[in-house]
Every structure is written in C-alpha cells, then in structure tokens.
Amino acid sequence: MVQGFSKEPGTHGPLTEIPAEGQRKITRWAAAIALGGFLFGFDTGVVSGALLYIKQDFDLNSFEQGSVVSVLLIGAVIGATSAGRLSDGLGRRKALGLIGVVFIIGTAIASTANGYPVLMVGRIVLGLAVGAASATVPVYLSEISPTKIRGRLLTLNQLMITLGILIAYLVNLAFSSSEMWRAMFAVGAVPAALMVAAALWFLPESPQWLIAHGQAERARKGIAAVSDEATADALVARAQHRIAEEREQQKRNAESSGRTARRLLTPDLRPALVVGLTLAAVQQFGGINTIIYYAPTIIQQTGLNASNSIFYSVFIGLINLVMTLVAIRLVDRAGRRVMVLVSLALMAVSIFMLGLAFVVGMNSVLTLLFMVIYIAAYAGGLGPVFWTLLGEIFPPSVRAEGSSVATAVNWISNFVVSLAFLPVASALGQGETFWIFAAICVAAFFFVGRYLPETKGRDPEQIEAALNARFGRDQGPPDTPAKAATHRKGRS
Numbered sequence: 001m002v003q004g005f006s007k008e009p010g011t012h013g014p015l016t017e018i019p020a021e022g023q024r025k026i027t028r029w030a031a032a033i034a035l036g037g038f039l040f041g042f043d044t045g046v047v048s049g050a051l052l053y054i055k056q057d058f059d060l061n062s063f064e065q066g067s068v069v070s071v072l073l074i075g076a077v078i079g080a081t082s083a084g085r086l087s088d089g090l091g092r093r094k095a096l097g098l099i100g101v102v103f104i105i106g107t108a109i110a111s112t113a114n115g116y117p118v119l120m121v122g123r124i125v126l127g128l129a130v131g132a133a134s135a136t137v138p139v140y141l142s143e144i145s146p147t148k149i150r151g152r153l154l155t156l157n158q159l160m161i162t163l164g165i166l167i168a169y170l171v172n173l174a175f176s177s178s179e180m181w182r183a184m185f186a187v188g189a190v191p192a193a194l195m196v197a198a199a200l201w202f203l204p205e206s207p208q209w210l211i212a213h214g215q216a217e218r219a220r221k222g223i224a225a226v227s228d229e230a231t232a233d234a235l236v237a238r239a240q241h242r243i244a245e246e247r248e249q250q251k252r253n254a255e256s257s258g259r260t261a262r263r264l265l266t267p268d269l270r271p272a273l274v275v276g277l278t279l280a281a282v283q284q285f286g287g288i289n290t291i292i293y294y295a296p297t298i299i300q301q302t303g304l305n306a307s308n309s310i311f312y313s314v315f316i317g318l319i320n321l322v323m324t325l326v327a328i329r330l331v332d333r334a335g336r337r338v339m340v341l342v343s344l345a346l347m348a349v350s351i352f353m354l355g356l357a358f359v360v361g362m363n364s365v366l367t368l369l370f371m372v373i374y375i376a377a378y379a380g381g382l383g384p385v386f387w388t389l390l391g392e393i394f395p396p397s398v399r400a401e402g403s404s405v406a407t408a409v410n411w412i413s414n415f416v417v418s419l420a421f422l423p424v425a426s427a428l429g430q431g432e433t434f435w436i437f438a439a440i441c442v443a444a445f446f447f448v449g450r451y452l453p454e455t456k457g458r459d460p461e462q463i464e465a466a467l468n469a470r471f472g473r474d475q476g477p478p479d480t481p482a483k484a485a486t487h488r489k490g491r492s
Contacts, residue, residue, distance in 0.1 A: 026144055030153045032198035033140050034160040035191050036096060036133030039103050041164025042188050043126045044072065044289070048313065049172025050181035057181070058116045066422055071120050073415035075127020076134065077408050083135035084404030091213075092140040092206040097199030099136065102129040103192035111185040122185075129192075135407040139400050142391030143206040154391045155328045158384030162324040164191075166317035173314055208396060211236060242396065242460075263398050264405065271467040272393045275451055276406040279340075282444040283386050284413035286344070287351055287437030288378050290421045291316065291371055312368055319372050323379035335456040336385050336392075340448050343381020348441035350374035355434030392455045395464055 047069055055065050087095040106129055110122030137157050145153040168184075175183050210219035220236045264273045330339060354370035356362075394402030425433045453466035 023146070026146070027153065029144055029203055030141055030156050031160075032195070032203055033096065033137055033144075034156045035195040035198065036099060036137040037157040037160035038164040038167075038191050039100075039188060039195065040130050040133050040137075041161035041166075042168045042191065043103070043106075043130055043164075045165035045168030045317070046171060046184050046188065047072070047123075049169065049176065050184045053179045053181040054119070056179075058119070060116065062422060064116060066419055068116075068119060068123060070415050070419040072123045072127035072130060073411050073418060075124040075129075076131030076411040077127075077415065079128040079131025079133075080135045080404055080407040080411050081131075082404075083132040083407070084400040086132065087136050087139065088209075088400050091209050092136065092143065093199050093203050095132070095136055096140065096203070097196050099129050099132045100192050100195035100199060102132070103195070104189055107185060107189045107192060111182045111189075126188075131407065131411055134410070135400075135404045138387050138391040139403050140206060142399065143208040143396075144204070152328055152332050154388040155324070155331050155384040157387045158379075159321070159324045159328055162317070162320040162379060162383070166314070166321045169314045169317040173311060176311075207235070264402055267473065268464065268468065269395070269398060269402075271451070271471040271473070272395075272402065272464065273405070274471070275467065276390060276393055276402060277409045278444075278447060279382075279386050279389065279452075280406040280410035281413045282344075282440065282447075283382055283410060284417050285437070285440045286347055286378070286382065286444065287374075287417070287434065287440075288383070289414055289418055290433075290437075291375060315368070316371060316375050320375050320379045320383075323376045324384050327380050327384045330380075331385060331388060332456065335454050336389055337448070337452050337454045339381040339385050340389075340452065341381075341445060343377050343383075343385070344441050344445040344448065346377030347374055347382065348438045348445065350377055351434050351441065352438040355431040355438065358431030358434070359429065389452075389455060392458075392460075392463060393467065395460045 051065055051068060054060065054068060058064075060068070083095070086098070090098070102125060106122055106125035106127075108122075109125055110119060113119035113122055138154060141153050141157060167187075171184050171187050175181070204222050205218075207219035207222055210216070210222070216236050223235055263269060327339065350370055350373040354367065354374060357367045357370055390403050390406055391399070421433065424436075428436075451467075451470050453463070453470055455463050455466075458466070
C-alpha cells in the first residue's frame with residue numbers, strides 16, 4: 001500500500017510480493033477511489049447532450065452555450081489548486097468523501113436550475129468537485145498501489161473517467177426523446193452518493209499520509225492486512241526514513257527561500273514540474289475536449305439532427321472506453337514513455353485528417369471515422385498515461401502539491417480550449433482549427449522524446465534522477481533501472 005514496493009536489495013528492500021488476495025483487496029479500494037474519476041467524466045460529458053436542449057429552454061446565445069460548458073472548468077481550477085492542502089490536512093479518505101458531498105450539492109443545483117444564472121452556479125460547484133477529484137484521486141491511488149500494479153491502478157482513474165463519459169452519453173441518449181436535460185444531470189447524484197459511502201465505511205486511509213502524520217502503527221496494520229507483518233515493518237521503516245529525509249530537505253529549502261510553497265521550484269524538482277505542467281497543457285491543447293464536449297454539436301454540423309448526433313456520439317464514448325482498457329493492459333508492459341509517443345503521433349495524423357474532412361467537405365461517415373481514430377489514439381496513450389505519470393514524477397513529499405498544480409494547469413488549459421473553440425472555429429474555420437491542434441501534438445511529440453524518461457518499475461528516487469539527467473542535471477543514477485541499481489550498489 002505504500003508507494004514503492006520493491007524487489008531491490010539494500011535500503012529499498014528486500015520486500016515480499018503482495019499475495020493475490022491482497023492485490024484483489026487493493027484493486028477493490030482503487031475502484032472505489034476512482035469513482036471520483038467517474039464523476040469527473042460524467043459531469044464533463046453529460047453537458048454535451050444536455051446543451052442541445054438547455055439552449056432551447058433558456059434561449060441561450062453561442063457565448064452563453066460555451067460558458068455553460070466552460071464555467072465548470074473555472075470551478076475545477078479552484079478545486080484542483082485547493083485539493084493538495086485539503087487532502088494533506090484532512091487525509092485522502094476524508095477529502096474524497098467531502099468531494100463526493102460537493103458533487104451532490106452541485107448536481108442538485110444544476111438539475112433544479114430555473115434559469116441561466118442558477119445553472120452557472122451549479123456548474124461552478126460541480127467544477128469545484130471535479131477539479132478536487134482530478135487532483136486527489138491520482139495521489140490516493142498512487143499511495144495505496146504496489147509498484148508491480150501501480151501503473152494499472154493509476155490508469156484505472158482514466159478508465160473511470162472514460163466510463164463516466166460513456167455513461168453520460170448513454171444517459172443523454174436515454175433522455176433525448178423526452179428532452180429531459182434535468183434528469184441527465186440528476187443521474188450524477190448516484191455515483192456521488194456511492195463515493196461518500198465508500199469514504200465513510202469502506203476505504204482505508206493512505207499509509208503514506210498516516211506515517212507522515214505520526215500514525216505509523218495504524219499504517220503498519222493496514223499494510224499487514226494485505227501482505228504480511230515483515231513486509232509491513234519494512235515498508236513503514238522505509239517510509240519513515242524517506243519522510244525524515246524529505247522533511248530535512250524541505251527545512252533547508254524553506255530556510256534558503258523563505259517560503260515552503262517554492263519547493264517545486266527548487267533545482268532538483270524543477271524537471272518534474274516542467275514535465276508535469278507541459279503534459280497537463282498538452283493533454284488539453286491537443287484538442288481532446290473539443291471532441292468530448294462538442295461531439296454532438298460537431299456531428300450535427302455534418303447534417304444530422306440532434307437525436308442522431310447524440311446517438312453517434314455514443315460511439316466516441318465507447319471507443320474511448322475500449323482503448324482505455326487496452327491502455328491499462330499495456331501500461332505496465334509497454335511502459336509510459338513509448339505509449340505517450342505513439343499516442344501523440346497518431347493524434348496528430350488523425351486530427352489533421354479530421355480538419356481536412358471539414359475543409360474539403362467529406363461526408364459525415366468519414367468525419368466520424370477520423371474522430372473515432374483520434375479518440376482511440378488519445379485513450380490508448382496520452383489520456384490515461386498522463387494521470388499515471390502525475391502520480392509518479394513528483395517525489396512523495398510534494399506529490400499532492402505537484403499533482404494539484406499540474407491538475408490546475410490541466411483545467412486552465414481545458415477552460416481556454418473549450419471557451420475559445422467555437423469562436424476560433426467561426427473565425428478560422430473548423431478544419432483549420434483542428435490543424436492547430438495537430439501542430440501542437442507534433443510539438444509535444446518532440447518534447448516527450450527529449451525530456452520524459454521511462455517511469456515503469458522505478459521508485460521515486462530513480463524517477464527523480466532520470467528526470468534530472470534528461471534536463472542535463474545528472475546528479476543521480478543513470479537513466480535506466482538496471483544502471484540505477486548498479487549505481488546504488490556502487491555508492492553503498
């Protein structure tokens with residue numbers, strides 16, 4: 001359950017493997033935690049279909065339609081930037097439960113709104129919960145995950161996001177004939193209530209958080225429940241040693257800078273921050289949420305009516321889910337870096353072709369095909385792997401803070417893209433706008449190739465050293481797990 005189960009000798013082990021029953025228990029906990037990801041996906045996806053009917057009921061102009069979509073992202077930025085302090089103060093479990101309560105409140109406001117202003121308030125409250133969940137869930141998952149299945153469990157967050165989007169599309173389809181957009185929103189209260197119940201009665205607290213807050217014995221008992229006493233003792237001792245070192249480093253940083261908030265800007269952590277923030281921005285500026293949020297609107301522009309547009313958008317949600325399942329199976333085998341590179345390359349080609357489809361006037365079938373290929377490329381790589389990397393590239397002492405900042409950048413980028421998409425598409429043309437996204441994907445491909453190391457199977461110290469090496473600050477182990485192990489042995 002503590003980040004960094006290892007088979008390495010010396011200070012990092014030896015530690016026994018988690019038995020099958022323990023892994024199953026951890027996986028069940030991870031699924032409950034990832035309900036936050038499900039609600040993230042549901043509340044960002046459900047508006048795509050609901051908007052077709054809200055604009056009629058409230059007589060919304062194009063700016064107001066865009067603001068109903070994008071205002072959630074303002075709340076998400078606030079929620080994401082606050083999540084690190086919230087989860088560090090309350091604990092991961094209580095923070096997740098509180099986020100579930102905020103989801104319920106936001107859903108109630110949005111589904112009973114009597115006009116545009118109240119609907120905007122509901123969407124902002126939902127955004128607070130979405131942003132907080134997007135920053136908290138990867139940290140929580142990372143801290144209960146053994147290294148062997150860490151990638152799989154961290155990608156579970158993206159799986160639940162895509163499942164939430166698909167369910168949102170299906171809910172939209174179910175209520176499209178009756179045009180009951182309020183019911184579309186209201187369905188989100190069910191998973192939110194389940195998340196609150198899980199936090200109250202099912203989930204354990206993160207052992208990493210417990211140890212950091214002087215509750216080592218409680219953490220030891222929790223780890224022993226899924227492994228054995230020897231493993232629990234070794235992991236707690238290792239975590240206590242690492243936390244003590246990190247606190248000493250934080251103290252030195254605070255004394256030198258005068259502000260602990262600047263920890264992420266220290267030279268050793270700067271590479272992780274640059275990679276995290278860049279990938280957070282690229283995930284949105286690559287164009288994904290113009291498809292997720294506006295899929296029915298985009299498809300409608302090919303000549304289909306509202307109901308048929310919602311129906312065809314379900315295929316986008318379905319391929320999003322299927323390819324995320326594929327990514328989960330590959331992430332601990334193929335590795336994070338290669339999956340991101342392949343994903344960006346395919347995204348660049350497919351969204352360029354989508355732009356071409358609009359420029360030359362291809363039919364709706366080809367347009368939908370290019371959209372599906374693009375979604376498949378994103379969901380099979382950059383989409384889920386970004387959240388895996390977010391739980392890995394920052395050292396444990398700043399993981400919540402780093403995840404919070406990167407997630408905030410992700411939501412700010414999301415807001416900018418979703419608000420600007422329709423006006424830019426009107427000014428330049430929809431096809432030409434998609435070509436801008438293609439160019440960003442190409443630039444991101446070269447950035448990842450240069451600066452992102454492989455994180456699969458590495459502990460936090462190895463990942464930090466590999467990042468520094470790629471940024472020309474080779475002060476730690478070399479950029480391969482095997483060489484890193486050799487380097488450690490040579491120093492001991």
